[in-house]
Structures are given as structure tokens and as C-alpha cells.
Amino acid sequence: MSLVLDIFTIVAVSAGAFFFLAGTVGLLRFPDTLTRLHALTKADNLGLGLVVMGLLPQAEQPFAVIKLIAIWLFALLAGATVGQLMARAARRERPTP
Amino acid sequence: MTLALAVDISLALLVLAVAGWIIAVRDTFGAVIGFVAYGLLLALVWVRLAAPDVALTEAAIGGGLTGALLIGAAARLRGTEAAARAEYPGAFTRTLAAVLAVTVAAALAIGVLALPDPAPTLAPAAAAASLATTGVGNPVTAVLLAFRAMDTLLEAIVVLLALLGVWSLAPDRAWGGCPGPRRPVDPDGVLAYLAQLLPPIGIIVGLYIFWIGADLPGGKFQGATILAAMWLLVIWAGLADTPPIGRTWLRVLLVAGPLVFIAIGFAGAITAGAVLAYPEGYAKPLIVAIEIALMPTLVLTLALLVAGAPQRIPPQ
Amino acid sequence: MTIPDFLLAAAVFVLAMVALGLVRILRGPEEADRMMATQLFGTGGIAALLLLGVATQAKAVLDVALTLALLAAFASVAFARSASSSKGDDPKETSRQ
Numbered sequence: 015m016s017l018v019l020d021i022f023t024i025v026a027v028s029a030g031a032f033f034f035l036a037g038t039v040g041l042l043r044f045p046d047t048l049t050r051l052h053a054l055t056k057a058d059n060l061g062l063g064l065v066v067m068g069l070l071p072q073a074e075q076p077f078a079v080i081k082l083i084a085i086w087l088f089a090l091l092a093g094a095t096v097g098q099l100m101a102r103a104a105r106r107e108r109p110t111p
Numbered sequence: 112m113t114l115a116l117a118v119d120i121s122l123a124l125l126v127l128a129v130a131g132w133i134i135a136v137r138d139t140f141g142a143v144i145g146f147v148a149y150g151l152l153l154a155l156v157w158v159r160l161a162a163p164d165v166a167l168t169e170a171a172i173g174g175g176l177t178g179a180l181l182i183g184a185a186a187r188l189r190g191t192e193a194a195a196r197a198e199y200p201g202a203f204t205r206t207l208a209a210v211l212a213v214t215v216a217a218a219l220a221i222g223v224l225a226l227p228d229p230a231p232t233l234a235p236a237a238a239a240a241s242l243a244t245t246g247v248g249n250p251v252t253a254v255l256l257a258f259r260a261m262d263t264l265l266e267a268i269v270v271l272l273a274l275l276g277v278w279s280l281a282p283d284r285a286w287g288g289c290p291g292p293r294r295p296v297d298p299d300g301v302l303a304y305l306a307q308l309l310p311p312i313g314i315i316v317g318l319y320i321f322w323i324g325a326d327l328p329g330g331k332f333q334g335a336t337i338l339a340a341m342w343l344l345v346i347w348a349g350l351a352d353t354p355p356i357g358r359t360w361l362r363v364l365l366v367a368g369p370l371v372f373i374a375i376g377f378a379g380a381i382t383a384g385a386v387l388a389y390p391e392g393y394a395k396p397l398i399v400a401i402e403i404a405l406m407p408t409l410v411l412t413l414a415l416l417v418a419g420a421p422q423r424i425p426p427q
Numbered sequence: 428m429t430i431p432d433f434l435l436a437a438a439v440f441v442l443a444m445v446a447l448g449l450v451r452i453l454r455g456p457e458e459a460d461r462m463m464a465t466q467l468f469g470t471g472g473i474a475a476l477l478l479l480g481v482a483t484q485a486k487a488v489l490d491v492a493l494t495l496a497l498l499a500a501f502a503s504v505a506f507a508r509s510a511s512s513s514k515g516d517d518p519k520e521t522s523r524q
Binding site for chain 3: 114115117118121122124125128129132140141144145147148151152154155158159161163164166167170171174175176178179182183185186187294302305309312313316320323327333337340343344347417
């Protein structure tokens with residue numbers, strides 16, 4: 015059982031790390047602010063979500079599981095809000111792309 | 112073990128890179144953004160140094176509240192940036208500043224490197240004595256409120272003095288009025304959504320961090336920062352307004368925490384034989400009372416520091 | 428390779444990604460780009476922190492990550508707010524009034 019859980023951890027955390035890679039590549043390579051924003055807000059939430067999911071089997075108490083999930087939900091909420099706010103700020107700085 | 116070393120080395124390099132960037136960058140906003148990233152990195156560094164109490168403070172104050180304060184300041188300074196750049200110091204002044212900075216850094220480095228290994232420390236003795244006499248489970252809280260109570264008291268007063276400094280920047284006609292402009296509320300806006308969803312959970316987390324401070328890493332400063340941030344979020348979304356600084360309840364709450372601390376401190380002179388000492392057996396309840404009294408003061412002070420000087424005519 | 432070792436390696440990888448994202452903070456060009464990179468920095472930092480915390484069994488790390496996640500949007504909101512007060516209001520919000 016613990017082997018299965020460990021494999022799950024490795025797969026999920028690796029997938030999460032991949033999305034951080036994707037987000038960073040998008041942030042560096044995409045041509046303008048709005049496309050970069052798109053890459054970033056998708057990738058970093060997925061990345062953190064998968065990392066959190068992978069860490070869940072390693073958590074020792076139920077309370078730690080709740081905290082881990084809360085951390086991800088907070089980050090999701092922050093990512094979604096910041097995505098909107100940044101898009102508006104970018105449009106203000108350069109109204110006609 | 113080598114992997115842990117790799118983590119530490121990459122963290123150290125990152126911290127140095129970001130610090131270098133903050134010094135080198137010309138525009139204020141860039142430096143502020145660098146500082147926010149730097150605060151986050153420092154939180155990671157403190158975790159690696161096995162100091163979760165400091166990491167928690169850095170995460171709350173360094174990354175969150177100070178970042179917001181500096182971003183607001185940078186936005187206000189934007190108009191003066193060109194004028195400030197015109198006054199760029201000459202080569203002589205810059206060389207002098209560089210020499211001075213390098214000398215201080217070198218002196219610090221020599222001082223640290225010359226320390227005997229292991230460095231002489233009072234920490235274990237202080238932690239053991241404070242834990243034994245106070246009955247508090249977290250050594251950091253015990254030391255802060257028993258061994259170094261004077262520091263903690265002055266810290267709480269210093270932030271209050273800083274707030275008075277900010278308020279004193281208000282124009283005469285706005286004295287007693289509300290800090291910051293009135294924010295228009297957009298009920299469908301994403302900010303209003305965030306400000307309705309996050310604070311209820313954030314308040315629970317803030318109180319939780321405050322409450323566990325007695326036994327685990329956490330405490331009043333970290334908890335108060337989270338609560339202050341939640342309040343500011345509601346203010347910025349336009350769902351609530353900053354209180355006029357002339358309000359009596361506000362001023363009472365602002366001084367209540369330090370006053371309770373000072374009163375308990377002087378009572379110690381009579382009951383326990385020394386100022387800021389606690390009578391035998393009453394240490395833990397008194398420490399908890401001080402922490403609870405300081406909490407509202409700190410929330411109000413930190414939030415109003417970020418909200419800024421009063422800008423609007425006080426209500427009649 | 429044990430699970431803690433794997434988690435540490437993942438933390439180093441995520442930190443490296445975050446470091447690459449720094450280039451975007453350096454280059455900008457818009458302030459919104461810099462703010463976005465800081466957001467990635469925040470999410471990546473939380474992920475690295477969680478990986479480190481679980482790998483080294485440091486329980487208090489969860490509370491540090493919880494605080495970071497809760498305040499993740501805070502600096503960006505402050506930025507959006509300062510940008511809107513210095514450059515006129517958001518186009519969407521003004522058109523509605």
C-alpha cells in the first residue's frame with residue numbers, strides 16, 4: 015500500500031514540477047503581457063495543485079491534509095483574482111495591443 | 112544529505128541575486144517588486160535555518176504587509192521619479208558610499224567569521240528558564256514575554272509611534288478624517304468577490320496563528336498581520352471604509368495594548384519585585400492577557416500604517 | 428532514492444524554475460509583467476516550501492505556507508489599486524457608472 019502511495023507521490027509531484035517548468039517557459043517566451051498571463055495563471059495553479067496532491071499521502075495527521083488543501087485553495091483564489099487584476103492593469107498601460 | 116546542501120546553495124544564490132538586483136535597479140517600482148520576492152525567499156531561508164517563528168513573521172510582514180506598503184509608496188513617488196533622477200549623485204559621492212558600504216560589510220563578515228565555534232550563547236539557558244517559569248509551550252513566546260519583555264513592549268510602542276508619524280503627514284483640514292481615498296465599489300468586480308470570500312477564512316487562520324503562538328510557532332504579530340491584511344482587502348474593495356482617525360474608540364484601542372502591558376509590568380514591581388516580572392504561578396495567564404490586549408492594537412496599527420495619512424475632511 | 432530525497436530534488440527543481448522567472452522580473456517590460464513574475468515566485472515558493480517541509484518533517488512549515496498563500500494576492504491587489512488610482516479608473520468600471 016505504501017509503495018502505491020509513494021509512486022502516486024512521485025508521479026503527482028513530477029507532474030507538478032513539469033507545470034512549473036511550463037509556466038516559467040511561458041512567462042519567458044510568450045510575446046506579450048496577456049499571453050504570458052495566460053500561461054502563468056494556468057500553469058502555476060496546476061503545478062501547485064499537483065504538488066499538493068502528491069504530498070497528501072505523505073501527510074501524517076488529518077489536520078495537515080486540511081491545511082495542504084486550504085493552501086492550494088488560497089493559491090487558486092489568489093491566482094484567479096490576480097489574473098483578472100493584472101489583465102486590467104496591462105490593458106490600462108497599453109490600451110490598444 | 113547532498114540534496115539538502117543543493118537546496119541551501121540554490122537558496123543562497125537566489126537571495127544574493129535578488130538582493131543585488133534590488134540595489135542595482137534604477138526605478139523604485141522594480142526595487143519594490145524585488146523586495147517582495149526577497150521577503151518570500153527569506154521566509155524559505157528561515158525555514159532551512161530551523162527558525163519557523165521568524166519564517167512566519169517574514170512571510171506575513173516581509174512578503175505581505177511591507178510589500179503593500181512599499182508598492183503604495185512607489186506609486187505615490189512615481190511623479191517625482193524624474194526629478195529624483197536628475198539629482199543623481201556624482202562619481203565622488205558614489206565611490207564614497209560604495210567604500211563605506213564595503214567597509215561595513217567587511218567588518219560584519221570579519222566579526223561573524225571570528226566568532227568561536229560554537230558561538231557563545233545564552234539562548235538555551237534563557238529558553239529553559241523562561242519555559243520553566245512561564246508554563247508557555249513555545250520557547251520563542253516565552254523568551255519574548257518573560258526574558259525580553261522590555262523589547263516586546265517597546266516594539267509594540269514603536270509601531271504606534273510610526274503610525275503617529277504617518278498621521279502627522281496629513282494636511283491640517285484632513286486631521287481627524289479618514290485615511291486614503293474612498294474606493295468606489297464594483298459589486299460584480301473580482302476584487303469585491305475576493306474581499307467577500309477570503310476574509311472569513313483569513314480571520315480564522317489569523318486567530319489560529321495567534322492562538323497556537325503559546326505552544327507552537329505563531330503569535331500576536333503574525334496573527335495581527337493576517338487580520339490587518341484581511342481588513343485592508345475589504346477596504347480596498349470598497350466594501351468598508353477606513354475609520355476617521357478622530358474616533359475615540361479607535362484611539363482607545365490603539366493605546367489599550369501597550370497600556371495593559373505597562374500596567375502589568377508595573378504591577379510586577381509590587382507583586383514580583385521587578386518591573387515586567389510576573390508573580391509566581393501567574394505568568395501564563397498574564398502573558399496570555401498581554402497578548403490578547405496587544406492583538407487589537409496591532410491589527411489597527413498595522414492596517415492603518417498601510418492605509419496611510421488621513422486625506423478626507425472629517426465628518427461633522 | 429527515498430521519498431524525502433525525491434521531494435528535496437523536486438524542491439530544487441521548482442526553485443530553479445522560480446529563479447528563471449526572475450528574468451521576467453528583471454526585464455519587465457510592463458509593471459504588470461513584473462507583478463506577474465512575483466506571483467509565479469509566490470506560488471513556486473509555496474510549492475518549494477511544502478516540498479521541503481514534508482521532506483524534512485518540519486510541521487510548522489505548513490503554517491508558514493498557509494500564511495504565504497493567504498497573503499499571495501495581497502501585494503498584487505495593492506499594485507492594481509495603486510495603478511488604478513494613479514492612472515484613472517479601470518475602463519470597465521468607469522463605463523458602467
